[in-house]
Amino acid sequence: MKISVEHLTQMYSSHVVLDDVSFTTESGKVTALLGPNGSGKSTLIKTIADVLPMRGGRILVNDTDITTVPKAERSKMIGYVPQYFHYTSFTSVLDTVLIGRRPYMSWSVSDEDLEAVDAALSTMHIEDLAERFVNELSGGQRQRVFIARALAQNPEFFLFDEPTSSLDLRHQLETLAVMQDVVHKNNSGMIVALHDLNLALRYADHVVLLKDGSIYADGKPCDVLTTEAVRDVYGVESEVVEKETGRFILSYEPSY
Amino acid sequence: MNKTAGKYHAVRRRKMSVIIILAVLLVLSMILALGIGSVFIPPTEVLASLLNALLPGLIDAPDGAADIIINFRMPRILLAVLTGIALSAAGAVMQGLLRNPLVSPFTLGLSSAASFGAALMIVLGPAVFGAFFAGSVVFLGFEFTTKSLMLILSAFLFGWLSVILVYFISRARQTSQAVMVLAGVVIGYLFQAGLLALKYVSNDDALREIVTWMMGGMWGATWQTIFILTPVVLICFLLIERRAWDLNTLSSGDDVARNLGINVDRFRITGLLIVSFAASACLAFTGIIGFVGLMAPHICRMLIGNDYRYLLPASALMGALILLISDTVARVILAPVEIPVGVIMYVLGGIFFLFLITRGHGRYLS
Numbered sequence: 164m165k166i167s168v169e170h171l172t173q174m175y176s177s178h179v180v181l182d183d184v185s186f187t188t189e190s191g192k193v194t195a196l197l198g199p200n201g202s203g204k205s206t207l208i209k210t211i212a213d214v215l216p217m218r219g220g221r222i223l224v225n226d227t228d229i230t231t232v233p234k235a236e237r238s239k240m241i242g243y244v245p246q247y248f249h250y251t252s253f254t255s256v257l258d259t260v261l262i263g264r265r266p267y268m269s270w271s272v273s274d275e276d277l278e279a280v281d282a283a284l285s286t287m288h289i290e291d292l293a294e295r296f297v298n299e300l301s302g303g304q305r306q307r308v309f310i311a312r313a314l315a316q317n318p319e320f321f322l323f324d325e326p327t328s329s330l331d332l333r334h335q336l337e338t339l340a341v342m343q344d345v346v347h348k349n350n351s352g353m354i355v356a357l358h359d360l361n362l363a364l365r366y367a368d369h370v371v372l373l374k375d376g377s378i379y380a381d382g383k384p385c386d387v388l389t390t391e392a393v394r395d396v397y398g399v400e401s402e403v404v405e406k407e408t409g410r411f412i413l414s415y416e417p418s419y
Numbered sequence: 420m421n422k423t424a425g426k427y428h429a430v431r432r433r434k435m436s437v438i439i440i441l442a443v444l445l446v447l448s449m450i451l452a453l454g455i456g457s458v459f460i461p462p463t464e465v466l467a468s469l470l471n472a473l474l475p476g477l478i479d480a481p482d483g484a485a486d487i488i489i490n491f492r493m494p495r496i497l498l499a500v501l502t503g504i505a506l507s508a509a510g511a512v513m514q515g516l517l518r519n520p521l522v523s524p525f526t527l528g529l530s531s532a533a534s535f536g537a538a539l540m541i542v543l544g545p546a547v548f549g550a551f552f553a554g555s556v557v558f559l560g561f562e563f564t565t566k567s568l569m570l571i572l573s574a575f576l577f578g579w580l581s582v583i584l585v586y587f588i589s590r591a592r593q594t595s596q597a598v599m600v601l602a603g604v605v606i607g608y609l610f611q612a613g614l615l616a617l618k619y620v621s622n623d624d625a626l627r628e629i630v631t632w633m634m635g636g637m638w639g640a641t642w643q644t645i646f647i648l649t650p651v652v653l654i655c656f657l658l659i660e661r662r663a664w665d666l667n668t669l670s671s672g673d674d675v676a677r678n679l680g681i682n683v684d685r686f687r688i689t690g691l692l693i694v695s696f697a698a699s700a701c702l703a704f705t706g707i708i709g710f711v712g713l714m715a716p717h718i719c720r721m722l723i724g725n726d727y728r729y730l731l732p733a734s735a736l737m738g739a740l741i742l743l744i745s746d747t748v749a750r751v752i753l754a755p756v757e758i759p760v761g762v763i764m765y766v767l768g769g770i771f772f773l774f775l776i777t778r779g780h781g782r783y784l785s
Contacts, residue, residue, distance in 0.1 A: 238678060254725050257427060258725070262679070268664055270663070
């Protein structure tokens with residue numbers, strides 16, 4: 164499956180957030196969406212996820228305009244995990260992950276639904292939490308529950324909005340490794356908004372770098388993430404170093 | 420069967436058994452309540468009278484008891500049950516739709532507004548609609564007075580107005596959960612002021628009815644009322660029960676619900692419309708009944724959790740049970756004087772509401 168964003172424009176009242184954004188990504192690839200706060204990462208993800216209405220431009224899925232796809236089909240194709248959601252009610256992990264099966268259920272829950280939930284729980288290593296309440300879990304556990312919900316939805320494309328922002332170092336790496344694994348194994352697609360450039364260097368196959376609602380650069384991580392790009396987009400001086408364990412960006416001071 | 424399926428089915432069985440127990444308790448309470456009153460009728464005679472009414476000829480009706488039960492007590496008990504169902508299911512649905520555990524038909528102002536609508540029709544109806552108001556229509560072999568239909572319509576219009584007003588106030592200002600309830604309570608006060616004003620200007624006959632409306636009671640029960648309300652409440656309940664998964668999905672947040680294919684804004688409006696209609700229709704005959712729509716859903720959330728497929732029927736049964744028991748107590752506690760069930764609900768509900776905002780913090784409220 165291929166997603167092409169063409170000349171996408173998005174605004175909140177009259178404030179333009181995305182201005183003529185175009186890029187293409189496909190199954191089997193992890194696409195990292197990078198850019199400073201307010202550069203339009205979340206807005207771009209929400210527009211593709213059908214959370215925000217389209218204002219201008221097109222989104223094509225396998226060359227079909229996504230607005231012509233019925234809502235029920237669209238929700239089976241694209242799964243979304245928002246950056247942050249505050250749970251107000253006590254809901255078990257099992258029930259929360261089961262919500263991902265909404266596009267497949269009318270009233271009763273089938274064996275197939277429960278199998279999908281079981282598989283999602285074991286992929287995220289949270290089977291033991293099944294009967295716990297979501298609002299009693301730690302931030303890291305909760306994030307894995309939400310990712311499991313998206314897995315249970317069984318979409319061809321995943322959209323993650325800063326899934327690592329509330330996680331500690333180990334959980335950041337673990338979460339991205341699991342997601343990369345899912346994408347490569349199932350040949351699904353994934354767009355993930357990230358703040359950490361080194362996580363993008365390590366796990367992304369493709370990087371889209373946003374600046375002020377427009378695309379600054381788009382391509383392979385090692386080609387896009389240069390000292391110059393980091394200075395232009397983030398306003399930070401940095402150097403790119405090659406180690407045996409990979410390539411890293413070391414940032415040291417704001418540029419003036 | 421995998422491990423997850425095992426856990427799921429175990430929990431599902433527990434929820435089903437709670438619902439069945441509530442249903443059995445409700446039926447038993449109805450039989451007992453039919454027997455309790457100025458004349459005590461033992462359950463055996465109650466059952467005999469009911470059987471005789473359903474299948475005449477099969478069994479002889481006990482002398483005297485049948486008339487009291489079928490013509491006097493039964494409509495009242497059914498009105499309490501229907502009102503309990505409508506208000507409690509409405510409360511549960513409102514809490515889910517607005518993602519606010521403190522909302523209910525009463526705390527959103529619907530109870531007062533719907534009662535005001537009904538009272539307004541009582542006072543102004545004869546003058547505005549004249550002979551039409553005193554007429555009746557025949558539908559499916561039953562005769563309904565125009566008055567009762569107009570009461571429902573007027574109650575619904577005002578009830579819906581209050582709910583939609585609170586909804587848009589909270590949407591426009593992105594207000595907190597508490598502010599939404601505050602807006603609802605204030606709108607409730609405005610309509611209660613309207614009721615008082617009506618009471619002041621109306622003549623003796625209408626006055627008596629309006630006093631009833633302020634306190635909330637089951638005196639308005641007739642078989643005709645039951646024949647109107649039963650289909651209204653049942654159809655609204657089934658319509659909203661069909662959307663139980665959408666209510667569940669909404670608990671994951673608007674963004675996730677949209678991604679999962681739900682038209683969130685339209686669902687909020689139609690969902691509120693459906694439950695407001697059922698609740699207003701009942702309130703048009705009972706007057707202001709508070710808090711049952713808050714108590715029943717929360718007790719059920721504690722018992723079986725937040726899956727609306729089970730929470731809605733459980734809340735409906737629990738609400739019916741609470742209102743029926745309260746009304747029966749109201750009938751007999753100061754016999755021969757009856758106190759309005761609305762008074763009992765204020766006392767019970769007020770205590771429960773305090774419990775909810777103090778002890779419920781962290782667990783049910785955010």
